[in-house]
Amino acid sequence: MLDQSKHDVFQAISDPTRRSVLKLLTEKEMSITEIAEHFPISRTAVNKHLHILSNSGLVRSQRIGRETRYTLNPEPLKEIQNWLAFFEHYWDEKLATLKKIVEESNV
Structure with missing residues (x-):
């Protein structure tokens, strides 16, 4: 049975915002606040995009103190x-x- 909680890589990159997030993360590890500064959408919307990217395995997150840092996983x-x-x-x-x-x- 297909795991519905896991997103397809093709679906994950189908959105232009998510592709832009991936490009940002090629430069450095970033917090959600840093990522959100690059887009005209809410922090909540950025968080939803990061959730999809994370479920597809394209980004990894690491909790450091009170913030979560995101890194690209190109595999x-x-x-x-x-x-x-x-x-x-x-x-x-x-x-x-x-x-x-x-x-x-x-x-």
Whole structure:
């Protein structure tokens, strides 16, 4: 049975805000307050995004004193990389065909 509490990595990165959060976390570990400063949404909304990212394994949290610090965990992104790699051959073929057509039309 599928664990509904665990979010899919593809679902997690489908939202532009969550993708931006991931980019922020590539630079350094941040608290929710620091992350929220970068967005025109409430701290509660940022917390919901972090919850989804955390459930997908893309971020890790660590309680330090009274605040929670978040760090990027890029490992689950390999699932996306592998999925895209599957289609690389398809695009390579299409681009080679396009190149051939363009070259033939310039003759």
